[in-house]
Amino acid sequence: MIRQKIVAGNWKMNGSKESIQTLISGLLDMDGSNSEVVIAPSFPYLSQVHDLIDGSNLVMAAQNASQEEKGAFTGEVSVSMLADFGVKYILLGHSERRSLYGETDEVVASKVKTVLGFGLIPMLCIGETLEERESGKTLEVCERQIQAVIDVVGVESFAKMTIAYEPVWAIGTGLSASADQAQEVHQSIRAFLAKSSESVSEKVQILYGGSVKASTSSALFKMPDVDGALVGGASLDAKEFIAIVKTAG
Numbered sequence: 329m330i331r332q333k334i335v336a337g338n339w340k341m342n343g344s345k346e347s348i349q350t351l352i353s354g355l356l357d358m359d360g361s362n363s364e365v366v367i368a369p370s371f372p373y374l375s376q377v378h379d380l381i382d383g384s385n386l387v388m389a390a391q392n393a394s395q396e397e398k399g400a401f402t403g404e405v406s407v408s409m410l411a412d413f414g415v416k417y418i419l420l421g422h423s424e425r426r427s428l429y430g431e432t433d434e435v436v437a438s439k440v441k442t443v444l445g446f447g448l449i450p451m452l453c454i455g456e457t458l459e460e461r462e463s464g465k466t467l468e469v470c471e472r473q474i475q476a477v478i479d480v481v482g483v484e485s486f487a488k489m490t491i492a493y494e495p496v497w498a499i500g501t502g503l504s505a506s507a508d509q510a511q512e513v514h515q516s517i518r519a520f521l522a523k524s525s526e527s528v529s530e531k532v533q534i535l536y537g538g539s540v541k542a543s544t545s546s547a548l549f550k551m552p553d554v555d556g557a558l559v560g561g562a563s564l565d566a567k568e569f570i571a572i573v574k575t576a577g
């Protein structure tokens with residue numbers, strides 16, 4: 329099955345009105361691409377980004393959302409609010425959310441359910457720490473993180489989701505997984521899903537994330553089970569991000 333590639337930029341907690349204006353005008357210079365190009369600004373800038381990308385092929389993601397629909401949850405942002413601003417994807421379970429803000433597999437699964445309920449697309453982030461990789465637990469961890477979501481929303485829901493495999497040891501370290509390492513895990517994730525649904529496993533787009541740069545992305549994108557990238561640091565530089573998008577074809 330041909331799966332469209334997605335190249336998504338996670339801006340994390342970076343940017344200002346001015347720097348975002350500059351970054352987006354750089355991105356709008358991009359030639360047409362066969363890939364879907366996604367950017368994920370911090371919440372306060374969604375409105376600005378929404379207006380700036382209007383009429384372009386750029387698509388907006390949010391970096392997180394509440395599992396609650398509405399109500400007395402001070403400081404939280406609901407999925408319906410994000411939908412109001414034209415957000416298509418929501419990153420869920422990013423390793424920084426899991427490790428710094430205590431998001432458990434169960435919380436992430438509950439967020440996935442809420443996001444699907446509003447018709448938005450979860451970008452489910454999974455991945456192992458260095459210690460887990462070194463003790464041979466990479467697949468066990470990825471499968472546990474996926475199973476927790478299957479337990480809540482069912483495997484068929486993965487046809488309406490994307491997965492980002494992001495080894496924690498590769499995020500923000502400059503140390504990307506090799507294309508072969510990424511392929512090995514992506515293929516195993518697909519095989520794990522195939523045990524429950526062959527068609528879902530063929531359809532779901534699995535992105536790689538972790539220190540992706542233009543110099544490493546073309547090898548990654550040549551891998552049959554790598555359907556794009558979730559890019560952190562390099563997505564803050566329009567030229568570098570465009571160069572990554574170009575390698576996706």
Ligand code: PEP
Binds near residue numbers: 338340498558562
């Ligand atoms: C990320 O934050 O999802 C990420 C992959 O970051 P970086 O590209 O900077 O490693």
